[in-house]
Amino acid sequence: xxxxxxxxxxxxxxxxxxxxxxxxxxxxxxxxxxxxxxxxxxxxxxxxxxxxxxxxxxxxxxxxxxxxxxxxxxxxxxxxxxxxxxxxxxxxxxxxxxx
Amino acid sequence: xxxxxxxxxxxxxxxxxxxxxxxxxxxxxxxxxxxxxxxxxxxxxxxxxxxxxxxxxxxxxxxxxxxxxxxxxxxxxxxxxxxxxxxxxxxxxxxxxxxxxxxxxxxxxxxxxxxxxxxxxxxxxxxxxxxxxxxxxxxxxxxxx
Amino acid sequence: xxxxxxxxxxxxxxxxxxxxxxxxxxxxxxxxxxxxxxxxxxxxxxxxxxxxxxxxxxxxxxxxxxxxxxxxxxxxxxxxxxxxxxxxxxxxxxxxxxxxxxxxxxxxxxxxxxxxxxxxxxxxxxxxxxxxxxxxxxxxxxxxxxxxxxxxxxxxxxxxxxxxxxxxxxxxxxxxxxxxxxxxxxxxxxxxxxxxxxxxxxxxxxxxxxxxxxxxxxxxxxxxxxxxxxxxxxxxxxxxxxxxxxxxxxxxxxxxxxxxxxxxxxxxxxxxxxxxxxxxxxxxxxxxxxxxxxxxxxxxxxxxxxxxxxxxxxxxxxxxxxxxxxxxxxxxxxxxxxxxxxxxxxxxxxxxxxxxxxxxxxxxxxxxxxxxxxxxxxxxxxxxxxxxxxxxxxxxxxxxxxxxxxxxxxxxxxxxxxxxxxxxxxxxxxxxxxxxxxxxxxxxxxxxxxxxxxxxxxxxxxxxxxxxxxxxxxxxxxxxxxxxxxxxxxxxxxxxxxxxxxxxxxxxxxxxxxxxxxxxxxxxxxxxxxxxxxxxxxxxx
Numbered sequence: 001x002x003x004x005x006x007x008x009x010x011x012x013x014x015x016x017x018x019x020x021x022x023x024x025x026x027x028x029x030x031x032x033x034x035x036x037x038x039x040x041x042x043x044x045x046x047x048x049x050x051x052x053x054x055x056x057x058x059x060x061x062x063x064x065x066x067x068x069x070x071x072x073x074x075x076x077x078x079x080x081x082x083x084x085x086x087x088x089x090x091x092x093x094x095x096x097x098x099x
Numbered sequence: 100x101x102x103x104x105x106x107x108x109x110x111x112x113x114x115x116x117x118x119x120x121x122x123x124x125x126x127x128x129x130x131x132x133x134x135x136x137x138x139x140x141x142x143x144x145x146x147x148x149x150x151x152x153x154x155x156x157x158x159x160x161x162x163x164x165x166x167x168x169x170x171x172x173x174x175x176x177x178x179x180x181x182x183x184x185x186x187x188x189x190x191x192x193x194x195x196x197x198x199x200x201x202x203x204x205x206x207x208x209x210x211x212x213x214x215x216x217x218x219x220x221x222x223x224x225x226x227x228x229x230x231x232x233x234x235x236x237x238x239x240x241x242x243x244x
Numbered sequence: 245x246x247x248x249x250x251x252x253x254x255x256x257x258x259x260x261x262x263x264x265x266x267x268x269x270x271x272x273x274x275x276x277x278x279x280x281x282x283x284x285x286x287x288x289x290x291x292x293x294x295x296x297x298x299x300x301x302x303x304x305x306x307x308x309x310x311x312x313x314x315x316x317x318x319x320x321x322x323x324x325x326x327x328x329x330x331x332x333x334x335x336x337x338x339x340x341x342x343x344x345x346x347x348x349x350x351x352x353x354x355x356x357x358x359x360x361x362x363x364x365x366x367x368x369x370x371x372x373x374x375x376x377x378x379x380x381x382x383x384x385x386x387x388x389x390x391x392x393x394x395x396x397x398x399x400x401x402x403x404x405x406x407x408x409x410x411x412x413x414x415x416x417x418x419x420x421x422x423x424x425x426x427x428x429x430x431x432x433x434x435x436x437x438x439x440x441x442x443x444x445x446x447x448x449x450x451x452x453x454x455x456x457x458x459x460x461x462x463x464x465x466x467x468x469x470x471x472x473x474x475x476x477x478x479x480x481x482x483x484x485x486x487x488x489x490x491x492x493x494x495x496x497x498x499x500x501x502x503x504x505x506x507x508x509x510x511x512x513x514x515x516x517x518x519x520x521x522x523x524x525x526x527x528x529x530x531x532x533x534x535x536x537x538x539x540x541x542x543x544x545x546x547x548x549x550x551x552x553x554x555x556x557x558x559x560x561x562x563x564x565x566x567x568x569x570x571x572x573x574x575x576x577x578x579x580x581x582x583x584x585x586x587x588x589x590x591x592x593x594x595x596x597x598x599x600x601x602x603x604x605x606x607x608x609x610x611x612x613x614x615x616x617x618x619x620x621x622x623x624x625x626x627x628x629x630x631x632x633x634x635x636x637x638x639x640x641x642x643x644x645x646x647x648x649x650x651x652x653x654x655x656x657x658x659x660x661x662x663x664x665x666x667x668x669x670x671x672x673x674x675x676x677x678x679x680x681x682x683x684x685x686x687x688x689x690x691x692x693x694x695x696x697x698x699x700x701x702x703x704x705x706x707x708x709x710x711x712x713x714x715x716x717x718x719x720x721x722x723x724x725x726x727x728x729x730x731x732x733x734x735x736x737x738x739x740x741x742x743x744x745x746x747x748x749x750x751x752x753x754x755x756x757x758x759x760x761x762x763x764x765x766x767x768x769x770x771x772x773x774x775x776x777x778x779x780x781x782x783x784x785x
Contacts, residue, residue, distance in 0.1 A: 022287035023287075023313070023314065023331065024330075024333075025287030025288060025301070026403045027285060028330075029322055029331055029407065030403075030405060032348055032349060033324045033330055035349075036328055036349055050345070051345040051346075051348040053348075054288065054290060054297075054299050055299060055314065058296065058297040058299050062290075062292070065273075066290050067277045067291075068281055068285075068286040068288075068289050069288040069290065070286065070287065082273070082276075084276055084286065085285035116577075118585065125588070198576070199573070220580075220584075221613075221616065223584050223587035223588060226584055
């Protein structure tokens with residue numbers, strides 16, 4: 001997949017995402033991979049992804065009431081939604097992202 | 100001969116080389132000077148003679164001193180010095196005989212008070228001129244006295 | 245994945261007032277969470293413990309691995325086959341100067357220059373084929389620094405994902421270390437193999453380095469010992485202990501050329517020359533001092549011997565001169581007497597001797613004369629070229645020539661000689677020496693004249709720092725066979741009394757010229773006159 005530079009123009013960012021990972025845990029790795037695939041395909045340039053490693057920042061987990069890792073939180077657009085797991089169900093991921 | 104026999108005229112020669120003594124005698128012979136020549140072959144003996152003369156007024160003082168600069172024990176300059184301090188002999192003429200023609204030695208001799216500085220020549224004729232010098236000095240001294 | 249499928253939960257923000265919808269929401273979340281855990285879709289769970297949130301990893305098997313990866317010195321990233329960074333450990337993040345999580349999700353190629361991209365692509369290909377690959381390239385950090393790194397790629401086939409884990413080693417330190425090591429090694433070699441005894445002391449005076457050569461002076465085990473304990477140096481003004489050395493080092497001074505003596509346990513005394521050099525760190529902190537000890541025992545011994553020799557020479561020279569003077573004096577006395585008595589005998593016994601007897605006596609007397617002249621000349625030769633009192637010798641050669649004309653007036657008239665000279669220079673020579681030199685040469689020129697009226701011409705020309713004189717005559721000349729010989733002492737070419745003199749004249753000339761580091765030689769052929777040439781230094785009036 002060719003890499004495109006993420007040009008962040010604040011007005012064009014529609015999706016704010018936060019992915020909680022557990023270091024290099026297998027499912028965490030998968031989650032990153034899967035999420036990026038979807039975002040790049042359909043939200044290129046329009047999404048902002050924050051990755052939080054709960055081994056580094058366990059306390060961040062309480063902000064979003066994270067219990068299980070990996071968990072994806074969609075802050076925007078629309079309602080805050082969450083999804084747990086490695087995000088390999090692409091259709092569900094797309095749906096969750098409002099695509 | 101004794102000084103008394105010679106009419107009291109006595110010359111003192113301080114010279115250690117017999118050859119040079121002979122030459123002095125020969126020079127005086129040729130000049131016809133028949134004085135009593137007393138020879139001291141070193142400076143110490145010469146000074147002893149002077150002491151004797153000063154001590155004993157009956158000792159006739161010499162009328163001339165001929166002294167070689169280089170003599171053993173006390174050298175010629177010491178002898179001259181002693182002579183000049185002698186009450187009875189202080190004024191007698193002195194011929195310093197020397198083989199050195201260095202100006203320094205000449206000057207030293209003059210400072211000591213020698214009357215004549217005779218350089219020992221390498222020619223017979225020149226040596227014999229010593230005789231004339233002796234006659235002149237003795238005559239003037241006697242006349243003065 | 246489960247049959248039920250994940251449920252999207254969301255909408256309610258934390259802290260919102262519990263409501264029907266809220267409760268439902270939370271219930272759904274809980275169910276979702278449990279479901280995910282139940283079906284093994286999670287790596288870890290966060291549990292609120294007494295000390296805050298605790299993370300529990302659900303796969304224990306990779307725990308040690310995780311710790312290793314998190315804490316290892318090397319950087320590591322996990323890339324998916326497209327080059328997406330799925331994970332980066334703290335060390336890699338540190339190399340890149342960025343937060344690890346900000347790197348996650350970026351393309352690795354983002355941090356490579358185009359030239360390195362192709363290299364990395366090749367490395368990836370190789371790793372994919374063979375399982376492993378490694379190489380070196382540069383990483384471009386977000387703040388545009390180029391970091392040289394070594395990358396080691398390993399293909400990871402884990403749970404169906406074919407990821408590549410890349411071990412990243414920061415080479416900067418290694419390069420620096422390698423250079424430092426190389427320099428260190430070179431310095432060490434220099435120190436070890438130096439011919440000098442070199443000792444490095446720290447600011448407390450302990451020996452921290454030494455050259456091999458230092459062992460001869462200080463023994464085999466001196467490292468870490470205090471300098472003063474190993475070396476007992478005594479200078480002219482007292483012991484040279486390392487506190488003095490360090491004091492001057494702190495003041496930024498280098499000691500140089502201090503002569504000290506060292507007494508070893510076996511009683512041997514060494515003469516050493518000590519030099520010190522303070523060592524400063526880049527932050528102007530005194531690291532220590534380098535002390536070089538040069539053995540000058542031999543040199544000092546040689547110097548002392550030379551000085552003593554020179555002293556002795558001067559003394560013996562003086563003695564010799566004294567001896568020569570008095571000896572010549574004493575030698576001449578009997579000769580004089582011999583001559584005089586010869587004459588006396590001749591005078592008194594001429595009839596008895598007869599003609600033959602007279603001749604015999606004459607020969608005897610002549611020999612005595614000759615001997616006397618020889619002694620006189622020998623004395624003159626010994627004294628020739630002695631330096632008179634004047635400090636700076638200087639003489640106008642023209643004036644000397646004028647005086648010489650007067651000296652030889654009689655002979656000039658007798659022989660009808662003509663003596664001419666070109667304008668002559670000022671020489672840096674004592675007047676008496678030039679007089680002697682010119683008089684001897686002119687005397688010879690007149691003595692060894694030919695049938696013709698003597699003509700002598702004197703010229704001078706520059707020759708480097710010297711002047712070259714040419715005294716040319718039209719006399720009888722000298723055969724080349726003897727041209728070197730004639731400068732010897734008492735060397736004569738004509739015997740039998742035809743020409744007077746003992747043959748010392750030219751020897752004296754040579755001695756004089758040599759005193760001024762000049763040379764004298766002759767060009768001549770029999771019947772063609774002679775050209776005597778000599779060099780002397782110029783002078784200033």
